[in-house]
Amino acid sequence: MGAIYYLFHPNQLRSIIQWKVWHDPVHRRDPSTESTELQECFRLLNLTSRSFAAVIQELNHELLVPITLFYLVLRGLDTIEDDMTLPIEKKVPLLRNFHKTMQEDGWQFHESKEKDRELLEKFDLVVTELKKIKEPYFKIIEDMTDKMGNGMADYVQNTEMIENGVQTIKEYELYCHYVAGLVGEGLTRLFVASELANPKLLERPSLTESMGQFLQKTNIIRDIHEDWVDGRRWYPKEIWSKHADKWEDLFEPSKRGKAVECVSEMVLDALKHSEECLFYMAGIRDQSVFNFVAIPQTMAIATLELVFRNPAVLDRNVKITKGDACQIMLESTQNLATVCEVFRKYARKIQKKNDPRDPSYLAISQQCARIEQFIETLFPRQDPNKLTTENKQKQNDQPTMDPGEAVVLFGVVIVSLLAISGIMIGTAWFFGARFDNIFKEFGTLLPGGEGSKPLITGHDEL
Incomplete structure (x- = not known):
């Protein structure tokens, strides 16, 4: 089955081979x-x-x-x-x-x-x-x-939460803080203690928190079906109650449209952490640590794109293909610019899938635009049209030439042309040029010259 899949998806196979062949770890563990x-x-x-x-x-x-x-x-x-x-x-x-x-x-x-x-x-x-x-x-x-x-x-x-699930977005984010935000805090402290990250990261705890929130929220969104089967409910009622009267209604095929809109709002809630995640990664000094933090984040935004407007997430646990995962890892183990391009790519894919009939349509469009705008502030793109406009503005800003300078410049050009012409004519005369013949031939072309008289020929047939 796998061979048949890759036969029809050669790009997936190519990404896997590229990762296996070209990925060179920054550091290798030595079991000996x-x-x-x-x-x-x-x-x-x-x-x-x-x-x-x-x-x-x-x-x-x-x-x-x-x-x-x-x-x-x-x-x-x-x-x-x-x-x-x-x-x-x-x-x-x-x-x-x-x-x-x-x-x-x-x-x-x-x-x-x-x-x-x-x-x-x-x-x-x-x-x-x-x-x-x-x-x-x-x-x-x-x-x-x-x-x-x-x-x-x-x-x-918290028996109430166990029985009734998470109620508010605040409770939801507090849970994500305990299971993921604290992990991010611990890792950041380890990075800074080892001098492999900028100490300023410790002064911006919201950046660390966003890293954990983004990952945990993505996992919760993706695992909705698995958690439902196991009797867990991590989607906050504050969100899902806008789309269904009962939690179980989200899994009814007849109400699939509303369920998809619920997932869309959850994706929107997760995407709000994107900019701070990118800002956090800018503070990492070591390549291996950068790879360690970047890969999960790029996988997360790719997962959000996968589950967005995808009804299959309500029936089974959907996952990124192995080929896509390898491609993402290739792009995530270089530098912040390539990671930003991954975020830009998947933000655009989410925007492309966005449905105007979805209640979250406008907010999702705005969030995707904010992600692109933030990336643009980090790595401005050179737009040819923009460059042309800027060049014209620079030209317009330059001072115009003074009239006196224009006259002098014109005189210099005329004198230069006359001098060059004189040198060329003198050189030609020195080597034997017959200017008298040239003037004579030129005269025949003028009105009244010898060459202008009509030549009468006889008509022998008359």
């Missing part, structure tokens, strides 16, 4: 220098992460291990939160105390039924490696784990 415990941590990373494992292992060696362990700690925390078989009275203390648990030698957890339970069963390996990293990095991981664990515990205990 790692302890057995650390090698097992990387195996757990590959086991629990489909999206981040590859880019994490291409990070600058200064951050390779700290970010790997940070991911595994948060994945362990997330596994506990997602496990619906654990009673609340057991789950809440685990979440709130996980920042302490991650320091207990030999700690393991064997009561989870989640797919990533092996990580918890072998968590003692993570604890061992955490104690080997630099103290500043460990403190950052500990602090973020404390904040995230308490935030998750608050939501686990």
Whole structure:
């Protein structure tokens, strides 16, 4: 089936081959220098992460291990939160105390039924490696784990939200903050502590927050069908209630049009973070770190374009094709300018799919225009028409020539022409030119000259 697909989609196959052949990691992990415990941590990373494992292992060696362990700690925390078989009275203390648990030698957890339970069963390996990293990095991981664990515990205990779903956009964004915004904060602190990012990023927490919000909101929008099947409801009622009387109505085929409009408004809400995401990436100093933060963001805007005005998202979990993913990664691992072009491309695709009948039509059009306008401020394009206009304006702004200068210039030109002509005639005379014959021949062409008299010939036939 795959071979047939690529036969009819050769561009997809080309992108995959280009990524496999031409992608050269900035840094390569060297397993020969790692302890057995650390090698097992990387195996757990590959086991629990489909999206981040590859880019994490291409990070600058200064951050390779700290970010790997940070991911595994948060994945362990997330596994506990997602496990619906654990009673609340057991789950809440685990979440709130996980920042302490991650320091207990030999700690393991064997009561989870989640797919990533092996990580918890072998968590003692993570604890061992955490104690080997630099103290500043460990403190950052500990602090973020404390904040995230308490935030998750608050939501686990929020029975109203569990039963009725997220109600307001404010609640929705607070949830995204705890599960993604705090991750972004921790990563930014690690980037700055390792001197691989501009310290000014810490003074603009809204930039870091937008990075996390953009990713988490995209995941929630895409996973609407999967979450509905599992009994979860992350779309805020403040948005979906504009398009349906009941949450279940969004999945009725007869009301598919309204459901698509609901997804459109959710996409609009996510797109508002685009400009700050691009601004954040401008503060990254290291290429491997830039790749690490850029790839998820470009994948996110491509995913938003995929789900926008796409009714299939309500029936199944739609994903970017492997070929498109490889093409996006190729374009995202160069520099900010190419990343901006990816954002511009998908913003235009969203604008092209936008339907005037959609209640969010105007707002989406304006947001797509804002994205393009922001990119234009970062990397202005050279429009030929604009350049021509500017050149004309420059010419018009130049002072006109003074009349006296014009007379002098005209005189210089005439004198130069006469001098050149005199030199040419003198040279010709010196080499034997017969000007008298020339004047004589010229005279025959004038009226009254010899050449002007008619020549009468006889008519012998008369």
